[in-house]
Amino acid sequence: MVSDTSQILVDTATRLFEEQFTARQRVAAESGQWLDAQWQAVEDMGLPLALVPEEAGGFGLPVVEALDLIRLAGAFAVPLPLAETMLANRILANAGLELPGGPLTLAPVRPDDRLTLARRDGGWLLSGTAHRVPWGRVAATVVLARCEDPCGDAGQDGQSFAALVPAGQADTAPDVNLAKEPRDSLRFETLLPAESVAPSPGIAPAELHALGAAVRSIAMAGALGRVLAMTTAYANERSQFGRPIGKFQAIQQHLAVLAGQAAAARAAGDIAAEAVAQGGSLLPIAAAKLRCGEAAGVAAAIAHQVHGAMGFTHEHSLHFFTKRLWSWRDEFGGDGEWGRLIGREVARAGADGLWPLVTAA
Amino acid sequence: MDLIAFPPPPDTDVEGLRAEVRAFLAEELATRRPQDRSRSWSGFDADFSRRVGQRGWIGMTWPKRYGGHERSALERYVVLEEMLAAGAPVAAHWFADRQSGPLLLKVGTEEQRQAILPRITAGECFFCIGMSEPDSGSDLAAVRTRAVPVDGGFVVNGTKLWTTYAHHADYMILFCRTGSADDRHGGTSQFLVDLKTPGIAIRPIADLAGEHHFNEVVFEDAFLPATALLGQLGDGWNQVVGELAFERSGPERFLSSFTLLVELVRALGPSPSDHAAAAVGRLTAHLLVLRRLSRSVAGMLQMGENPALQASLVKDLGAIFEQEIPDIARQLVDAEPSQQSTRDFSAVLAHTILNVPSFSLRGGTREILRGIIARGLGLR
Numbered sequence: 001m002v003s004d005t006s007q008i009l010v011d012t013a014t015r016l017f018e019e020q021f022t023a024r025q026r027v028a029a030e031s032g033q034w035l036d037a038q039w040q041a042v043e044d045m046g047l048p049l050a051l052v053p054e055e056a057g058g059f060g061l062p063v064v065e066a067l068d069l070i071r072l073a074g075a076f077a078v079p080l081p082l083a084e085t086m087l088a089n090r091i092l093a094n095a096g097l098e099l100p101g102g103p104l105t106l107a108p109v110r111p112d113d114r115l116t117l118a119r120r121d122g123g124w125l126l127s128g129t130a131h132r133v134p135w136g137r138v139a140a141t142v143v144l145a146r147c148e149d150p151c152g153d154a155g156q157d158g159q160s161f162a163a164l165v166p167a168g169q170a171d172t173a174p175d176v177n178l179a180k181e182p183r184d185s186l187r188f189e190t191l192l193p194a195e196s197v198a199p200s201p202g203i204a205p206a207e208l209h210a211l212g213a214a215v216r217s218i219a220m221a222g223a224l225g226r227v228l229a230m231t232t233a234y235a236n237e238r239s240q241f242g243r244p245i246g247k248f249q250a251i252q253q254h255l256a257v258l259a260g261q262a263a264a265a266r267a268a269g270d271i272a273a274e275a276v277a278q279g280g281s282l283l284p285i286a287a288a289k290l291r292c293g294e295a296a297g298v299a300a301a302i303a304h305q306v307h308g309a310m311g312f313t314h315e316h317s318l319h320f321f322t323k324r325l326w327s328w329r330d331e332f333g334g335d336g337e338w339g340r341l342i343g344r345e346v347a348r349a350g351a352d353g354l355w356p357l358v359t360a361a
Numbered sequence: 362m363d364l365i366a367f368p369p370p371p372d373t374d375v376e377g378l379r380a381e382v383r384a385f386l387a388e389e390l391a392t393r394r395p396q397d398r399s400r401s402w403s404g405f406d407a408d409f410s411r412r413v414g415q416r417g418w419i420g421m422t423w424p425k426r427y428g429g430h431e432r433s434a435l436e437r438y439v440v441l442e443e444m445l446a447a448g449a450p451v452a453a454h455w456f457a458d459r460q461s462g463p464l465l466l467k468v469g470t471e472e473q474r475q476a477i478l479p480r481i482t483a484g485e486c487f488f489c490i491g492m493s494e495p496d497s498g499s500d501l502a503a504v505r506t507r508a509v510p511v512d513g514g515f516v517v518n519g520t521k522l523w524t525t526y527a528h529h530a531d532y533m534i535l536f537c538r539t540g541s542a543d544d545r546h547g548g549t550s551q552f553l554v555d556l557k558t559p560g561i562a563i564r565p566i567a568d569l570a571g572e573h574h575f576n577e578v579v580f581e582d583a584f585l586p587a588t589a590l591l592g593q594l595g596d597g598w599n600q601v602v603g604e605l606a607f608e609r610s611g612p613e614r615f616l617s618s619f620t621l622l623v624e625l626v627r628a629l630g631p632s633p634s635d636h637a638a639a640a641v642g643r644l645t646a647h648l649l650v651l652r653r654l655s656r657s658v659a660g661m662l663q664m665g666e667n668p669a670l671q672a673s674l675v676k677d678l679g680a681i682f683e684q685e686i687p688d689i690a691r692q693l694v695d696a697e698p699s700q701q702s703t704r705d706f707s708a709v710l711a712h713t714i715l716n717v718p719s720f721s722l723r724g725g726t727r728e729i730l731r732g733i734i735a736r737g738l739g740l741r
Contacts, residue, residue: 232739247740260674260734266365339638339639339643340642342642343641344642347631351623361649
């Protein structure tokens with residue numbers, strides 16, 4: 001059951017997103033503008049702290065309910081790093097580091113990027129390149145990195161550390177995803193003070209990758225709910241041959257398939273949220289990301305088919321959602337990567353271990 | 362209502378029960394071959410059903426005074442899914458446990474409940490469903506079989522078709538016309554029909570695999586006593602629609618091809634190629650999500666809600682999954698489908714290929730389900 005606090009938060013956040021994020025803001029964001037006033041409004045409401053435990057300055061929301069805010073942000077195509085900041089604050093709090101406020105992002109997000117930390121002059125030297133970091137050009141980056149020799153007495157060599165890197169400290173090569181959300185390459189050769197780095201118990205780069213997959217799944221569930229609502233409304237409004245196109249069985253069957261994909265994605269997002277709440281078990285998160293990714297493709301195709309040429313224009317709002325879906329499904333691991341991971345786990349369990357694996361997930 | 366939001370399944374501790382069922386099935390099915398397991402819920406074994414009844418796993422949620430066990434819907438769900446995943450022959454008791462028993466509980470008279478329900482839970486009384494007719498498939502309200510009131514009861518004439526396991530069943534829940542043909546919904550009723558009644562002929566219909574599950578059931582002046590009426594006269598349509606939520610959301614709506622997935626994993630071995638691993642991983646991901654959706658509907662049924670729409674979504678998604686498994690399996694393993702093969706994969710593939718067309722027909726066709734979903738979206 002959803003707690004009262006959380007229902008109030010969801011209602012307030014919905015109102016905020018409705019007021020603050022219209023097509024005009026989304027277009028501005030696409031053109032590269034940072035929506036400072038909107039970010040302030042989101043921050044004033046405390047949303048970036050939703051995943052931070054109470055003792056670390058959060059408001060003690062159950063994790064599943066906090067993650068529902070990310071679904072909501074997906075449903076409004078909020079062009080801000082809210083999910084990234086929520087996760088980054090959680091990682092900082094987990095490592096006992098101070099929460100700086102303002103927009104945050106995470107690195108590395110690509111599984112083959114390696115960042116390293118080494119002791120240098122009483123502080124730390126962070127080195128390496130992280131590709132396609134969400135909002136890397138505007139946000140401070142929470143980096144997860146292995147500590148390499150010399151690690152000194154800060155911890156064992158090879159241990160994972162969290163480090164807070166202020167915005168603008170990396171050599172930045174800007175890029176964007178299909179929805180024009182910043183996805184920037186950050187090259188670090190950066191000295192950090194001792195108090196910005198701490199061991200990150202339980203959250204190494206692999207766990208970060210899974211957490212990222214979980215939040216993208218949840219956001220896709222939100223965007224798919226919106227796409228279903230928009231497409232249904234359009235089918236009821238748009239008339240051809242003297243009646244709303246939604247009265248034609250061909251369109252109805254399309255929309256029923258879209259609804260099924262949206263429902264599956266929503267359930268997958270719920271699975272991912274619960275897995276994060278229970279400590280980040282990999283198999284359900286992998287399944288969720290893959291399932292949402294597949295739903296994204298099927299649903300976006302149907303939504304565009306039903307919207308016709310109108311939905312193919314930049315003026316219509318559909319693309320804000322479908323472009324995000326086409327991007328998010330391949331961020332933090334695409335269907336192939338997560339499918340292989342699940343498939344190998346199934347192979348390890350063996351034919352007779354498949355069902356026990358399914359019921360335990 | 363947010364129709365794509367399925368509430369989390371109830372958080373019931375079921376792992377003890379699950380272990381119990383697994384141990385029971387490991388012993389019961391020790392020698393059951395994969396191709397027999399792949400019959401899924403079409404496998405019929407009256408003795409097996411009796412032993413399931415003795416374990417208290419039929420009518421699990423029903424009141425104890427009718428032989429039930431007053432357990433939760435999620436506990437029942439665990440028993441069902443374990444049986445299906447293991448390929449147990451559950452058909453004998455399946456229909457009564459799933460829908461006929463719950464229907465009797467809901468609208469039956471005290472005498473009907475007392476007489477029938479304890480025998481169902483004991484695994485000794487089997488049911489078939491008398492809905493479809495030669496000219497009434499998806500358009501169920503077009504049924505022509507008619508019960509005419511006479512002294513002391515009704516006389517029934519007409520033909521039911523596709524009646525699964527009528528030849529082994531003790532009773533049929535008959536859906537037929539009792540009023541004017543113009544009153545499509547209000548003119549229908551349901552009856553509890555003892556299949557030993559004179560005037561009822563049951564004839565086999567072989568399916569495309571040559572197997573006998575279906576029947577044609579012909580009523581010729583069959584006399585039913587007044588006590589055979591189930592629920593209110595003229596309430597047949599509402600009652601039948603209520604039954605369908607139970608019929609459409611269970612684990613049998615996505616596990617029908619599960620044995621083939623198991624044999625696929627076996628055939629691929631411990632080190633599948635990247636391509637095969639990704640394909641199996643994808644199917645497993647779908648399975649996890651379908652199971653979540655289906656358990657959620659079980660929870661809604663337990664709360665007394667009517668999740669007819671959600672059940673349609675589950676069944677539509679589930680049938681796609683069940684039907685794509687053979688197409689994917691045959692691309693990953695080099696084998697010809699053969700019912701006679703001694704190679705398990707080939708035999709299971711053959712059986713599954715020959716059965717999947719029915720998965721999007723039985724219990725509501727894909728098109729009907731999608732029509733229901735479209736109505737739920739406000740398009741009709």
